Amino acid sequence: MKQNLKDKIVFITGASDGIGRATALAFAGEGARLIISSRREDKINKVADEIRNRFKTDVFSFPMDVRNRKEVFEKTASLPDSWKEIDFLINNAGLSRGFDKIYNDNPDGWDEMIDTNIKGLLNVTKAVLPGMVERKRGHIINIGSIAGHEAYPNGAVYCSTKHAVDAITKAMRMDLLGSNVKVSTIDPGMVETNFSNVRFYGDTERAKNVYKGVNPLKAEDIAETIVFCASRPAHVNIAEVVILAGAQASATLVHRNP
Numbered sequence: 001m002k003q004n005l006k007d008k009i010v011f012i013t014g015a016s017d018g019i020g021r022a023t024a025l026a027f028a029g030e031g032a033r034l035i036i037s038s039r040r041e042d043k044i045n046k047v048a049d050e051i052r053n054r055f056k057t058d059v060f061s062f063p064m065d066v067r068n069r070k071e072v073f074e075k076t077a078s079l080p081d082s083w084k085e086i087d088f089l090i091n092n093a094g095l096s097r098g099f100d101k102i103y104n105d106n107p108d109g110w111d112e113m114i115d116t117n118i119k120g121l122l123n124v125t126k127a128v129l130p131g132m133v134e135r136k137r138g139h140i141i142n143i144g145s146i147a148g149h150e151a152y153p154n155g156a157v158y159c160s161t162k163h164a165v166d167a168i169t170k171a172m173r174m175d176l177l178g179s180n181v182k183v184s185t186i187d188p189g190m191v192e193t194n195f196s197n198v199r200f201y202g203d204t205e206r207a208k209n210v211y212k213g214v215n216p217l218k219a220e221d222i223a224e225t226i227v228f229c230a231s232r233p234a235h236v237n238i239a240e241v242v243i244l245a246g247a248q249a250s251a252t253l254v255h256r257n258p
């Protein structure tokens, strides 16, 4: 039987747009109470206002850079008491920077990806997970990628960060065995969000071409899957979901209509 998500506390990082925002809206639709963060204060507060207006649910929003461990620990420790008992952590904050052969690639982008996708995910997990273990309940849902299952040209570092998410998810599940805390990973393929724009440093033309002739996944498709995983009954853990666009057979094999 489906687990009721009403009044559950759900913490989503990187929630100002894309998959994070869509996921926040989807949980709000289930009556959950939301903690949402992203780097930009104005953007995250706007999403919080939208949720309050549309769903009349409780939202607590704040700016947080997952790369900054001190900030992550301080902000999560200073959550008001009524928000402290987090039921679900959606480790969504992540990005891709640069798309080039490894010998031409910009190492600054490597730092951004490793610091956000791997260390950022670990920082937030370290801040939230001990409480879940103590309370003997909770569920962490990591956002991985098809790039965590395959490597592809021009994506060495991005793919390596998502392979890391896959390994962290698997090892966490082992560490948490018997703790009553679940760990899952949702691994999307081609989703049309701001992702490619960020990857190509704001080259919108190049970003648009990624989805040309394809009907890509929408952020809402991923959000729906995350809510499905979160709402399984206690005895069910969906360990891993790989979701591709209908016109996709692998990260790089995509059928395009002319």
Ligand code: 8X3
Residues within 6 Å of the ligand: 144, 145, 146, 147, 188, 189, 190, 191, 251
């Ligand atoms: C995003 C999917 O295939 O662009 O994580 O790496 S892909």
